[in-house]
Structure formats: structure tokens, C-alpha cells
Amino acid sequence: MENNEFIESGLIFNLNSKVALRKFKYSSSDFAKHGKPFKWLNAYVDENGEFPPHSLLKANFPELNPEAADNNLDYLIQVFKNQVTFRGAVRAFQNNKELLQENPKKAISQISSLLDDVIIHGDEDIVEYDKGSDERFKSWIKRKEERENTKDGLRGIKTPFSVLNNMGVGWLPGELIAFYARPTIGKTWMCVDIAATAVKEGVKTLLVSTEMPVEAISLRLDVVLAQKMGYEFSHTSLRTGRDIDEDKYKEFLEKSNGKKLLICDHIEGESSISLEGIATLIRKYNPELVVLDGVYLVTTKSGSNRQMWEQSHSLFYGLKNLSLSFNIPIVVSTQATREASDTSEFPTPTAVAFGDALIRAADVVIAMRKPENDKSEISLETYDNRKIYRLIDRQRDIKFQKYRDGDLPVYQFSLKWDVDKGLIREYNRDERDY
Numbered sequence: 001m002e003n004n005e006f007i008e009s010g011l012i013f014n015l016n017s018k019v020a021l022r023k024f025k026y027s028s029s030d031f032a033k034h035g036k037p038f039k040w041l042n043a044y045v046d047e048n049g050e051f052p053p054h055s056l057l058k059a060n061f062p063e064l065n066p067e068a069a070d071n072n073l074d075y076l077i078q079v080f081k082n083q084v085t086f087r088g089a090v091r092a093f094q095n096n097k098e099l100l101q102e103n104p105k106k107a108i109s110q111i112s113s114l115l116d117d118v119i120i121h122g123d124e125d126i127v128e129y130d131k132g133s134d135e136r137f138k139s140w141i142k143r144k145e146e147r148e149n150t151k152d153g154l155r156g157i158k159t160p161f162s163v164l165n166n167m168g169v170g171w172l173p174g175e176l177i178a179f180y181a182r183p184t185i186g187k188t189w190m191c192v193d194i195a196a197t198a199v200k201e202g203v204k205t206l207l208v209s210t211e212m213p214v215e216a217i218s219l220r221l222d223v224v225l226a227q228k229m230g231y232e233f234s235h236t237s238l239r240t241g242r243d244i245d246e247d248k249y250k251e252f253l254e255k256s257n258g259k260k261l262l263i264c265d266h267i268e269g270e271s272s273i274s275l276e277g278i279a280t281l282i283r284k285y286n287p288e289l290v291v292l293d294g295v296y297l298v299t300t301k302s303g304s305n306r307q308m309w310e311q312s313h314s315l316f317y318g319l320k321n322l323s324l325s326f327n328i329p330i331v332v333s334t335q336a337t338r339e340a341s342d343t344s345e346f347p348t349p350t351a352v353a354f355g356d357a358l359i360r361a362a363d364v365v366i367a368m369r370k371p372e373n374d375k376s377e378i379s380l381e382t383y384d385n386r387k388i389y390r391l392i393d394r395q396r397d398i399k400f401q402k403y404r405d406g407d408l409p410v411y412q413f414s415l416k417w418d419v420d421k422g423l424i425r426e427y428n429r430d431e432r433d434y
Contacts, residue, residue: 004032004033004083005033005034005063005065006065006067006068007068007076007079007080007083008031008032008033008034008038008080009034009064009065009066009068009069010065010068010069010070010071010076011024011034011038011073011076011077011080012034012037012038012041012057012061012064013054013057013064013066013068013069014069014071014073014076015038015041015051015073016051017051020073021042021045023073023074023077024077026080026084028042030080030084032083032087033063034061034063034064036061037057037060037061037064040060040061041057054066054069085118088114088115088118089115089118091114092111092114092115092118093111095114096110096111096114108280109267109274109276109277109280110276112279112280112283113276113279113280143155152165153168154168154169154170155168155169155170155172156169156170156171156172156173156329157170157171157172157198157201157203157288157289157329158170158197158198158201158203159171159194159197160190160193160194160197160424160425161398161413161426162426163400163408163409163410163413164408166409167406167408167409169405171198171289171329171331172329173323173327173328173329174323174324174327174328174329175323175329175330175363175364176316176319176320176323176329176330176332176361176362176363176364177329177330177331177332177362177363177364177365177366178295178331178332178333178334178358178362178364178365178366179331179332179333179334179365179366179367179368180333180334180335180336180347180352180355180365180366180367180368181335181336181343181347181367181368181369182335182336182340182341182343182347183335184343185343185368185369185370185396186368186370186396186417186419187293187294187333187334187335187368188209188211188212188217188220188293188294188333189220189224189419189424190333190368190424191207191209191291191292191293191331191333192207192217192220192221192224193224193424194291194331195207195221195261195289195291196221196224196225196228197228198288198289199225199256199258199260199261200225200228200229202258202260203260203288203289204260204261204262204285204286204287204288204289205260205261205262205287205288205289205290205291206262206264206281206282206285206287206289206290206291207221207261207262207263207264207291207293208263208264208265208273208278208281208290208291208292208293209263209264209265209293209294210265210272210273210292210293210294210295210296210297210298211293211294211297212265212293213265214263214264214265216239217263217265217293218263219235219238219239220235220419220422221261221263222235222238222252222422223235223238223419223420223421223422224419224422224424225256225422226252226256226422227421227422227423227424228422229252229255229256231248231249231251231252232421232422233245233248233249233252233421233422234420234421235419235420235421235422236420262281262285262287264281267280267281272297272298272299273297273298273299274298274299274300275298275299275300275314275315275318275319275322276300278290278292278298278322279322282322282326282328283326287328288328289328289329289330289331290322290323290328290329290330290331291330291331291332292319292330292331292332292333293332293333294333294334295315295316295319295332295333295334296334296335296353298315300314300315300318313354313357315357316354316357316358316360316361316362317357317361319332319361320361320362334352334353334358335352335353336351336352336367337351337352337353339351343369343370344369344370344371344372345369346367346368346369346397346399346401347367347369348367348401349365349401359401359402362402362404363402363403363404363405364400364402364403364404365400365401365402366398366399366400366401367398367399367401368396368397368398368399369396369397369399370395370396370397371395371396371397371414394416394417394418395414395415395416395417395427396414396415396417396424397412397413397414397415398412398413398414398415399411399412400412413426413427414426414427415427
């Protein structure tokens with residue numbers, strides 16, 4: 001690799017026009033040797049409206065190598081970019097040297113996160129809107145082809161909500177989708193339903209749970225995915241080991257063996273599920289969709305020494321940055337606080353812990369409630385020759401609190417809800433009698 005001092009000297013001498021300066025996307029802190037001359041160069045241009053002559057640069061900074069001035073600017077920028085990437089990679093390992101000995105897996109996770117930052121830092125971060133190319137037209141053609149080549153005419157990943165799917169747009173890459181409700185309303189079941197909807201369409205999905213073990217999540221997935229595939233099992237029976245149609249269950253498991261769903265309830269080497277750990281999972285398994293149940297229990301590297309609002313800001317915007325950098329949608333669930341004690345009302349964003357940061361970071365925000373006119377019923381069922389009464393919740397209401405990209409034709413609707421059978425779907429009009 002070329003000498004840092006030589007390359008940086010060449011850059012200082014060749015950054016002699018506004019066109020040249022616009023090509024260079026770095027700051028003085030990215031320099032190894034000549035950050036001070038670069039900072040002075042920018043200040044001179046801002047103050048005088050022109051670039052300093054080489055003679056003035058030499059007079060003020062005799063440490064610059066004038067022989068480097070004859071090099072091509074594009075070449076210098078490319079070599080400088082490689083040098084910055086190299087130094088960033090070395091720092092990632094050096095800063096975690098001690099941790100590599102104490103906790104190698106955690107160190108590797110942190111190193112991987114830092115290396116991602118290094119790569120992103122080297123990417124172009126600004127795009128000229130009016131540069132006269134036809135890139136946006138090509139992008140439109142690509143979106144059109146994506147829609148035409150899917151059976152539902154849908155761009156993105158299919159959602160459980162017809163109001164979105166009918167618009168021809170599902171969960172899109174780079175989106176952060178959040179929904180919230182009070183405890184017991186069914187956030188985990190909704191996470192399972194969102195994941196199952198995607199998996200049925202062949203979308204590789206990572207479902208991360210901060211509250212429930214893999215076995216419990218898997219049983220919920222069994223009944224929800226089975227319902228979508230034309231089977232029906234009882235979650236109670238699967239969970240307690242009561243009688244079911246074993247042949248049908250085996251048949252369902254064989255048909256659903258597409259290896260498209262990954263479930264995580266812990267990250268090895270970590271005491272809790274962290275934002276950095278989730279990033280490592282995404283890099284390792286390359287999912288097309290991430291569903292995170294219980295975002296409020298995810299930790300960040302910001303540490304406990306920072307105030308809670310700062311940690312939450314880092315968390316929510318960190319998740320948004322993950323969705324953008326990996327170009328995938330991320331769905332998260334969180335809880336409304338005790339201020340939203342009336343479960344028959346939709347919680348407002350102010351009733352969500354640090355909801356302001358969540359609302360600002362998310363592209364789509366959804367609230368859930370169990371309405372007062374919820375059609376609950378008592379079901380009499382028989383298990384092992386014993387009669388058991390079961391209370392069935394018949395309804396949940398959904399309300400879009402935020403939809404960043406356009407207007408929805410409907411912002412509120414109801415779901416038919418019998419989670420013991422895995423039945424979560426929108427009510428048809430002829431099923432509504434209230």
C-alpha cells in the first residue's frame with residue numbers, strides 16, 4: 001500500500017477546485033498525517049472563495065511532499081479510501097484485543113459491527129438528484145418488473161394486512177415497522193403471524209424473541225402457519241401433549257420444512273440480546289426479513305452509564321440504520337406503559353416508553369387493542385375424555401398511527417382472533433354484525 005504521507009500530500013495539492021473537493025467525501029479526522037493541512041484548506045476556501053496556490057501550501061506546511069502533486073486525483077482518492085478502510089479495520093481488532101482473550105465470541109461480535117461501520121463509512125453517502133442520468137427510470141422499471149413477476153402483484157414482502165397488500169406494497173427493504181399494545185393483547189402472536197405470512201411466501205425470516213424460549217415460539221408458529229396452509233391444530237393440545245391428529249401434524253411439518261424461518265431467544269456469548277448481536281445474526285444468516293419481539297429488552301453498546309432516553313434513541317435509530325445498511329425490513333414490537341391501562345382503547349405514542357424516538361425512527365407504526373365489544377365466547381371442548389371450557393377471544397383492532405410513504409385508504413380495521421387455532425385474519429364484511 002502506498003505511503004500515507006505521500007498520498008495525503010498529493011490529495012492536498014490536487015484538491016484545487018470545487019469539482020475536486022466534491023469528489024472527496026472524507027473529513028480531516030480520516031487523515032493519518034495531514035489532517036491539519038486539509039482542515040486549513042477548507043477554511044481558506046470558505047473564507048476567500050478560492051483555492052490557495054501551491055506556494056502558499058508549501059509555505060504554511062513544509063511537511064507536505066510537493067513531488068506527490070503530479071498524481072491523478074481519482075487514483076489518490078481510491079488509494080486514500082483503501083488506507084482509511086485498512087486503518088479502521090486495524091483499530092477494530094486493536095480496540096478489542098483484551099476482550100478477544102476474555103470473551104472471544106463477544107469480541108468477534110463487536111469487531112464485526114465495527115467492520116460494518118468501516119465499510120459503510122467508505123461508501124458514497126450522497127447521491128446527486130439532478131445529475132442527468134436515467135437511474136431513477138431504471139429503478140422504476142425494476143419496481144414494475146418486481147410487481148409483475150409476483151403472483152400477488154406485490155412489491156416487497158407480503159404482510160398480514162390487506163390494506164397494505166392491496167396497494168401493491170408490502171414490507172419494503174430499509175423500513176422499520178413498529179407496533180405496540182398493552183400486555184396480554186397479543187404482540188407476540190402478531191409477531192408470529194407476520195413471520196408466518198412471510199415464510200409461507202418463501203421469504204427467509206429471522207424471528208428474535210427477548211421474552212419467550214424457542215420451543216414456545218415454535219409451538220405458536222405451528223398453529224399459525226398450519227392455519228395458513230389449510231391445517232388446524234390446537235395450541236393448547238400441542239403445548240400440553242394432548243391428543244391431536246398425529247398424521248396431519250407430521251404431514252404439516254414435512255410440508256413446512258422449507259428452512260426459511262430462523263428463531264433466536266439468546267445470542268451465544270452475551271448475557272442479553274443486543275443490537276450488535278442482532279447485526280451479527282443478520283450478517284451470518286442473511287435473512288430477508290427480521291421480526292423482533294420485545295424491542296424494549298434489547299441492549300446497546302451505549303452502556304448503562306448513559307441516560308435511558310439516550311439509550312433508547314441509540315436503539316431505535318440503530319435498528320433503522322440496520323434496516324438501511326442491510327437493505328431489509330425490520331419489524332419490532334414493544335409495550336405500552338401503565339398510562340394506557342384501558343386495553344379497549346388504542347395506546348397513543350405518548351403511552352409507549354420512549355415512544356417519541358420510536359415514532360420518529362419508524363416508517364410504519366401500528367397500535368393494537370382488545371375492544372370492549374370483543375366477541376368472546378365460552379367453548380366446551382373435550383380432551384382425554386375430560387370436558388374443558390375455553391374462553392375464546394374473537395377480535396383485535398388494528399390502527400395505523402403512522403405510515404410514512406403516502407396515504408392509506410383505511411387506517412383502522414379488525415382481526416378475527418382465535419389464537420388457540422392459530423386463526424388471525426381480517427374480518428370479512430359478512431362476518432361483522434355489530
